[in-house]
Amino acid sequence: MNTKRHPRMTATATAAEFLMASRQCEIRNLEYFLQMGRLVQSVGNLVHGLQRERGATNLYLGSGCQRFARERTAMVKENDQLAATFRQALADIQEDLTTHPVSSPLLGHIASALHSLDQLPGLRQRVNDQEASVSEATEWFCDSIHQLITVVFEAAETVAEPSIAGLLVAMVHVMNGKEYCGQERAAGSAGFSSGHFDNALSRRMMHLVEAQERCFEVFVGFASEESLSLWQALRAHPRELEIERMRQMAVSVGPYKSLDKDMADRWFNLMTERMDDLKKIEDSVESAFHHRCVERYTEARHSLAHQETLLASLEQRHASTTPVLVVCDNGVEVGAADAWAGEGVGQQSGRSIFDLVQEQTRRLRQMSEELQSAKEALEDRRTQEKAVLLLMEHRNISNDEAHRLLRKLAMDQGKRLPEVARALVSMAGVLS
Amino acid sequence: MNTKRHPRMTATATAAEFLMASRQCEIRNLEYFLQMGRLVQSVGNLVHGLQRERGATNLYLGSGCQRFARERTAMVKENDQLAATFRQALADIQEDLTTHPVSSPLLGHIASALHSLDQLPGLRQRVNDQEASVSEATEWFCDSIHQLITVVFEAAETVAEPSIAGLLVAMVHVMNGKEYCGQERAAGSAGFSSGHFDNALSRRMMHLVEAQERCFEVFVGFASEESLSLWQALRAHPRELEIERMRQMAVSVGPYKSLDKDMADRWFNLMTERMDDLKKIEDSVESAFHHRCVERYTEARHSLAHQETLLASLEQRHASTTPVLVVCDNGVEVGAADAWAGEGVGQQSGRSIFDLVQEQTRRLRQMSEELQSAKEALEDRRTQEKAVLLLMEHRNISNDEAHRLLRKLAMDQGKRLPEVARALVSMAGVLS
Numbered sequence: 016m017n018t019k020r021h022p023r024m025t026a027t028a029t030a031a032e033f034l035m036a037s038r039q040c041e042i043r044n045l046e047y048f049l050q051m052g053r054l055v056q057s058v059g060n061l062v063h064g065l066q067r068e069r070g071a072t073n074l075y076l077g078s079g080c081q082r083f084a085r086e087r088t089a090m091v092k093e094n095d096q097l098a099a100t101f102r103q104a105l106a107d108i109q110e111d112l113t114t115h116p117v118s119s120p121l122l123g124h125i126a127s128a129l130h131s132l133d134q135l136p137g138l139r140q141r142v143n144d145q146e147a148s149v150s151e152a153t154e155w156f157c158d159s160i161h162q163l164i165t166v167v168f169e170a171a172e173t174v175a176e177p178s179i180a181g182l183l184v185a186m187v188h189v190m191n192g193k194e195y196c197g198q199e200r201a202a203g204s205a206g207f208s209s210g211h212f213d214n215a216l217s218r219r220m221m222h223l224v225e226a227q228e229r230c231f232e233v234f235v236g237f238a239s240e241e242s243l244s245l246w247q248a249l250r251a252h253p254r255e256l257e258i259e260r261m262r263q264m265a266v267s268v269g270p271y272k273s274l275d276k277d278m279a280d281r282w283f284n285l286m287t288e289r290m291d292d293l294k295k296i297e298d299s300v301e302s303a304f305h306h307r308c309v310e311r312y313t314e315a316r317h318s319l320a321h322q323e324t325l326l327a328s329l330e331q332r333h334a335s336t337t338p339v340l341v342v343c344d345n346g347v348e349v350g351a352a353d354a355w356a357g358e359g360v361g362q363q364s365g366r367s368i369f370d371l372v373q374e375q376t377r378r379l380r381q382m383s384e385e386l387q388s389a390k391e392a393l394e395d396r397r398t399q400e401k402a403v404l405l406l407m408e409h410r411n412i413s414n415d416e417a418h419r420l421l422r423k424l425a426m427d428q429g430k431r432l433p434e435v436a437r438a439l440v441s442m443a444g445v446l447s
Numbered sequence: 448m449n450t451k452r453h454p455r456m457t458a459t460a461t462a463a464e465f466l467m468a469s470r471q472c473e474i475r476n477l478e479y480f481l482q483m484g485r486l487v488q489s490v491g492n493l494v495h496g497l498q499r500e501r502g503a504t505n506l507y508l509g510s511g512c513q514r515f516a517r518e519r520t521a522m523v524k525e526n527d528q529l530a531a532t533f534r535q536a537l538a539d540i541q542e543d544l545t546t547h548p549v550s551s552p553l554l555g556h557i558a559s560a561l562h563s564l565d566q567l568p569g570l571r572q573r574v575n576d577q578e579a580s581v582s583e584a585t586e587w588f589c590d591s592i593h594q595l596i597t598v599v600f601e602a603a604e605t606v607a608e609p610s611i612a613g614l615l616v617a618m619v620h621v622m623n624g625k626e627y628c629g630q631e632r633a634a635g636s637a638g639f640s641s642g643h644f645d646n647a648l649s650r651r652m653m654h655l656v657e658a659q660e661r662c663f664e665v666f667v668g669f670a671s672e673e674s675l676s677l678w679q680a681l682r683a684h685p686r687e688l689e690i691e692r693m694r695q696m697a698v699s700v701g702p703y704k705s706l707d708k709d710m711a712d713r714w715f716n717l718m719t720e721r722m723d724d725l726k727k728i729e730d731s732v733e734s735a736f737h738h739r740c741v742e743r744y745t746e747a748r749h750s751l752a753h754q755e756t757l758l759a760s761l762e763q764r765h766a767s768t769t770p771v772l773v774v775c776d777n778g779v780e781v782g783a784a785d786a787w788a789g790e791g792v793g794q795q796s797g798r799s800i801f802d803l804v805q806e807q808t809r810r811l812r813q814m815s816e817e818l819q820s821a822k823e824a825l826e827d828r829r830t831q832e833k834a835v836l837l838l839m840e841h842r843n844i845s846n847d848e849a850h851r852l853l854r855k856l857a858m859d860q861g862k863r864l865p866e867v868a869r870a871l872v873s874m875a876g877v878l879s
Contacts, residue, residue: 029534030561036545037554043546102461113468114475114546119607120811122469123804129462130804175551372555372562379552384833401816 030372031326037375038319044175045312047115050108051170052305055183057101058163059190059301063294064094065163066197069156070287072142073201076149077208091139098132105129121169128162135159153201160197164190171393176311177385182304184392185237189300192230193293199223200286206265207279217266222415224262225422229432233392239303245296249289258285322371329367395433402436462804463758469807470751476607477744479547482540483602484737487618489533490595491733494622495726496526497595498629501588502719504574505633508581509640523571530564537561553601560594567591585633592629596622603825608743609817614736616824617669621732624662625725631655632718638697640711649698654847656694657854661864665824671735677728681721690717754803761799827865834868 071087105125112118112125138155141147167190171183202219206212212220231246238246249255261282268274399421406417425435503519537557544550544557570587573579599622603615634651638644644652663678670678681687693714700706831853838849857867 029537030558030565032541033537033554033558033561036541037551037558040545040547040551040554044551105461105465109464109468113472115472119469119472119476120815122465122472123807123811126462126465126469126804127808129465130801133462369562372558375555376559379555383552 031330034371034375035319035322035326037379038315038322041176042312042315042319045179045308045315047108047111048174048176048179049305049308049312050104050111052301052308054101054104054108055167055170055186055304056301057097057104058167059186059294059297061094061097061101062160062163062190062194063290063297064090064097065156065160066194066290067287068094069153069160069197070200070204070283072152072156073149073204074283076142076145076147076152077204080145094135098135101132102129115173118169118173121166121173124162124165124169128159128166131155131159131162149205157194157198160194164194168393168396171389174389175382175386177382177389178307179304179311180386180389181237182239182300182307184389185234185239185242186297186300186304187396188230188234188237188392189242189293189297192227192234193290193297195223195227195230196286196290196293199227200283200290203261203265203282203286204279207261207274207282208276210273210276211271212265212268217268218419219415220262220265222418226418233396237389237392239300242296242299242303245292245299249292249296252292254285254288258289261285325371395436398433398440399436402439405439463762466804466807467751467754467758469811470747470754473608474744474747474751477611477740477747479540479543480606480608480611481737481740481744482536482543484733484740486533486536486540487599487602487615487736488733489529489536490599491618491622491726491729493526493529493533494592494595494626495722495729496522496529497588497592498626498722499719500526501585501592501629502632502636502715504584504588505581505636506715508574508577508579508584509636512577526567530567533564534561547605550601550605553598553605556594556597556601560591560598563587563591563594581637589626589630592626596626600825600828603821606821607814607818609814609821610739611736611743612818612821613669614671614732614739616821617666617671617674618729618732618736619828620662620666620669620824621674621725621729624659624666625722625729627655627659627662628718628722628725631659632715632722635693635697635714635718636711639693639706639714640708642705642708643703644697644700644706649700650851651847652694652697654850658850665828669821669824671732674728674731674735677724677731681724681728684724686717686720690721693717757803827868830865830872831868834871837871 068087068090071083071090075083075087112122134155138147138152142152164187167183168187171180171187174180174183199220202216202223206216206220235243235246261278264274264278402421403414403417406412406420407414410417410420412420421432421436421439424439425432428435500519500522503515503522507515507519544554566587570579570584574584596619599615600619603612603619606612606615631652634648634655638648638652667675667678693710696706696710834853835846835849838844838852839846842849842852844852853868853871854864856871857864860867
């Protein structure tokens with residue numbers, strides 16, 4: 016019955032080999048995310064730089080090139096440096112990414128982000144020449160920042176380790192929330208500096224406040240300890256109350272009353288401070304992410320080594336106590352294989368290869384379950400974006416309006432936003 | 448403003464590089480699935496062989512080692528060959544798998560499957576010596592086949608190309624359905640050969656019939672054209688009516704009446720023919736899968752080459768028409784960058800790098816949407832398995848009973864099975 020079969024040791028070695036390969040695969044994945052951490056950090060820094068440059072550019076253009084010229088020049092210089100760091104981090108990870116078969120969408124989004132950045136010098140020149148409008152400049156900055164955040168979002172999609180995935184989910188949501196905060200700063204500045212908020216601008220302010228809140232809610236669910244206490248400190252800061260009062264003014268003043276134009280500077284400074292604090296929270300998540308990757312990497316290397324030792328000792332014991340079984344190809348060997356698998360050898364050492372296989376399977380199953388909630392948070396975000404796009408196309412409305420409509424549907428139906436978004440997306444096929 | 452910045456051409460080349468990398472990544476993924484196809488095929492063949500050996504082993508043990516001895520010996524020899532082919536396919540793909548960071552669970556399941564196969568010689572010896580019971584042998588075969596099917600299931604999880612993922616979903620469901628059919632063959636054989644069906648056995652028959660139906664429903668949703676017409680031919684075959692009549696007998700005869708024991712052979716032969724036809728359907732899906740991989744691979748290589756040519760011509764035109772821009776680091780260059788991105792160069796050639804980036808992003812988004820339904824089918828299966836495990840643990844009931852309870856819950860609530868399973872799994876955290 017044993018014709019054509021591989022010799023016993025080879026067959027056993029193969030199960031062990033794949034067990035080791037499964038561990039090695041985890042380690043590779045962690046190495047990859049250690050590199051990915053540097054990329055994410057460089058994205059966060061670049062986004063923050065671009066948000067600052069956006070603010071300065073708007074004030075520069077808004078003041079007829081009178082104000083913020085010096086600050087803007089310094090920021091441009093700094094951002095070129097940050098962009099170079101981002102490109103370097105990309106160059107360092109490029110090969111790894113290309114060999115990673117699921118990263119095709121990530122690579123596509125990186126290409127989009129780089130392409131967007133390539134347009135920056137042209138835009139800046141047009142700003143210098145006063146050829147670009149505030150809205151044109153703002154649009155470019157918003158789009159470019161969105162592309163960069165999408166890179167982090169796509170990176171989070173490729174994580175297989177739950178705690179690491181969770182931290183990237185926290186990261187992408189604090190980044191996104193900070194960007195909404197930046198857009199709110201811009202909207203508020205436009206209103207306060209003109210002394211008026213028309214209905215559209217008030218609605219936009221409300222939308223941005225709500226969008227921020229949603230991002231921070233998700234962030235809180237996945238935040239590291241330190242970043243969470245930084246967040247609580249931010250919330251408790253007296254600045255928040257002042258911001259809240261100014262927001263109330265913005266949404267209730269209406270288009271006819273006029274506001275003190277000096278409030279524009281106050282608003283800009285408050286929101287800038289807030290964004291700087293949000294950047295600190297982001298840095299704290301980044302550092303927790305790095306820390307966690309190193310920790311998991313050390314653990315994984317340790318348990319791989321441990322497993323190697325165990326497997327070697329199992330093989331050695333097998334070879335020394337039952338040498339005949341390794342060379343013979345008959346019934347005796349078969350009996351040994353049975354003992355090996357069930358009790359016999361395994362029982363002697365207290366651990367059998369069966370235990371190791373079981374343990375790895377159990378561990379991976381548990382990880383996949385823990386991963387679920389992080390994946391769901393990402394999926395929710397994706398589904399909401401899809402639902403918003405759908406509404407924009409179907410009803411021919413703006414992004415803001417689509418967000419508002421989605422929230423209204425959720426409120427009317429007493430359901431959670433992601434639920435309504437899912438229902439909408441799943442209906443789309445039927446309705447269109 | 449241009450200090451510390453990479454020279455213009457490098458920056459542009461980088462966006463193009465990542466665009467190319469995104470394509471190359473897709474191609475690598477397709478290469479990987481061409482290899483994976485061989486692995487899936489070897490799994491399908493081995494599972495079929497083990498199902499046949501399971502049937503022969505049961506009949507051999509059931510007849511006091513009088514019948515099927517010769518057939519069984521031939522099957523053992525054949526299956527050793529099939530197992531060797533499976534191990535070879537694994538060896539060929541092992542390196543690729545290990546460098547594929549998301550395949551850690553797949554590798555773990557392969558280790559489990561191999562470990563299970565390592566016990567086969569021991570089991571066979573115990574069958575030869577008449578030391579193994581029918582139920583012990585059946586349990587090993589069922590477990591080992593389940594492990595092998597799980598390998599294909601996990602492989603399907605790693606696909607990023609929608610049509611390929613769909614075919615693997617079809618594959619895994621036809622495999623699973625065929626396995627339930629094999630288990631139904633065994634349950635029916637036990638009943639017909641003893642002349643009785645007790646309540647537990649009747650219920651098991653019903654469960655296996657329903658489980659098959661559900662698998663084939665999903666299969667139909669993702670089947671290739673040829674496999675679908677094979678499936679329709681199977682359904683229309685007169686054999687199906689005869690099987691249906693015997694099933695009715697099995698679930699309605701009760702423990703007290705007795706059946707003609709000759710029916711056992713008839714049942715076994717009918718179900719064996721059915722399984723052989725199901726194997727043909729499986730082979731047809733396999734061949735569609737292979738065909739589709741080759742097709743997509745050729746397409747992808749073609750469009751990569753096309754894209755390379757386009758990018759090269761864009762670069763060349765850029766270099767030849769605006770040579771000064773490449774070397775200068777001033778405002779003129781910036782203007783060109785702007786033209787490059789927006790209209791200028793792009794408009795001349797009819798295609799700009801912007802178009803290419805947009806196209807790739809659009810294509811990937813569309814693929815990710817199409818992929819959704821395949822992923823959902825896999826997720827449904829995973830969730831149902833989880834829900835069944837939960838019910839088994841919570842209520843201390845058997846796998847069959849848990850399946851039945853789940854179906855009852857769905858029926859009572861007028862919901863789809865996956866919905867009820869999802870609700871159960873999501874409640875588990877709250878309830879335990």
